[in-house]
Amino acid sequence: MGYAVTSLCKKCMLNPDGSLKLGVEQEVVMASAEITNEDEFILKCPKGHSIETFISVSKFALLFENGLSAYNQGFYTEAFSSFYTALENFRLTFAKSFMVQDNKMDNALVNQIFKTNKNSLIIYGAFVSAYSIFFKEAPDTKTSKIRIDPQFIKIRNDVFHNGYIPTTDEVAELGHNVYSYIKRIHSAYATYNFSESEGKQIPFPKILEYQFSSEVYWLEQRGITHNDIHMGTNYEIISSDLSSMSLNSIVLEEQELESFSKLLERNRTNQETFSTYHYTK
Numbered sequence: 001m002g003y004a005v006t007s008l009c010k011k012c013m014l015n016p017d018g019s020l021k022l023g024v025e026q027e028v029v030m031a032s033a034e035i036t037n038e039d040e041f042i043l044k045c046p047k048g049h050s051i052e053t054f055i056s057v058s059k060f061a062l063l064f065e066n067g068l069s070a071y072n073q074g075f076y077t078e079a080f081s082s083f084y085t086a087l088e089n090f091r092l093t094f095a096k097s098f099m100v101q102d103n104k105m106d107n108a109l110v111n112q113i114f115k116t117n118k119n120s121l122i123i124y125g126a127f128v129s130a131y132s133i134f135f136k137e138a139p140d141t142k143t144s145k146i147r148i149d150p151q152f153i154k155i156r157n158d159v160f161h162n163g164y165i166p167t168t169d170e171v172a173e174l175g176h177n178v179y180s181y182i183k184r185i186h187s188a189y190a191t192y193n194f195s196e197s198e199g200k201q202i203p204f205p206k207i208l209e210y211q212f213s214s215e216v217y218w219l220e221q222r223g224i225t226h227n228d229i230h231m232g233t234n235y236e237i238i239s240s241d242l243s244s245m246s247l248n249s250i251v252l253e254e255q256e257l258e259s260f261s262k263l264l265e266r267n268r269t270n271q272e273t274f275s276t277y278h279y280t281k
């Protein structure tokens, strides 16, 4: 099981300059690809077109969505491991973002560092130091306001190494704990810009800025600009975040968070209406 991404086939629908082909209004052709660990992939349509595509949606949001879909379909062990992988991918993304956004390191260097250091303990160490330097407090301690309940570390080891089947309550609790953890850190790790119309400081998540810098880096590597995406048919960027985590909204307090059943409901609605990415078997 995994995630597929689907998008209108630009080559079927558009002229090479990006204008709409005459007479195609009735014929909607979709191109699709399987989402992998990479941020880039090739969208393919049934007529044989290929489009080089970059996905500018945080991977941890997709992994979390995968967990919700699996839970909704009754695959609880799969849901458990998706939620846990979403957590680990979030910590990796935080560490990378801290290096690029706060320490002005090059995207290529940061990617290279984590290509050669894939071990989850190394990644956790990078996250702990980035988090501690940024927030001036340690993550995941007994007194931390935002933390993963230590019981899940034991359950995770039992699931991954001892064939333990988690109960539905354990999966739901982990899911909500991971959601709360990601959502609150993602919201607090922000740039604050003064808004004259609202008369206050408005937070903007740094991870979304980091995502955008990765997108710009991908364009630079190909010698193209956003204009080439809009006015041409060879490249595509998928950036609309339609995931149930709603990373564009900011949540600073526990009570502002959604309930787990609300997230499950949102995922069910998304699966029916998503045109961008959806769950596949």
Ligand SMILES: [Zn+2]
Pocket: 009, 010, 011, 012, 013, 029, 031, 045, 046, 047, 048, 049
């Ligand atoms: Zn096509």
